[in-house]
Amino acid sequence: QVQLVESGGGLVQAGGSLRLSCAAAGSIFSIDAMGWYRQAPGKQRELVATIMSGGSTTYGGSVKGRFTISRGNATNEVSLQMNSLKPEDTAVYYCAASVPHTAAWTYWGPGTQVTVSS
Secondary structure, rough: OOOOEOOOEEEEEEOOOOEEEEEOOOOHHOOOOOOEEEEEEOOEEEEEEEEEOOOEEEEEOOOOOEEEEOOOOOOOOOOOOEEEOHHHOOOEEEEEEOOOOOOOOOHHHOOEEEEEEE
C-alpha cells in the first residue's frame, strides 16, 4: 500500500509563485507515473500535469507555460512549480500516482488548498 501526501499549498497573491510537493510512502518502485490534478468548487477535477517514469510530461492547456512538473531524485517524489498564478488557479490540488502497466491512477493524496487572491 502507498500513501501520498501533498504539501506547499497556501494563500498567494496573483502573479506570485508557489511550489507543491508530493511524496509517497510505501513501495517506491511500484510507482510509475505521477501527476497533479485540481478541483475548484463546483467544477470537475481537471488535469494539471503528469510526468512518466521516463520523464515525458503533459500539461493542461490552462497552465502550460506557467507550471512545471518534475520528479525528484527519489522515484516517490513529484513537485509542481507554479508561476504567474491567477485567481482561476484557486483549487484543491491532488497528487496522483500509478503503478506500472496501468492506464489509471492507482493512488491519490488528500489534497492541498491553493488560493490565489486578486
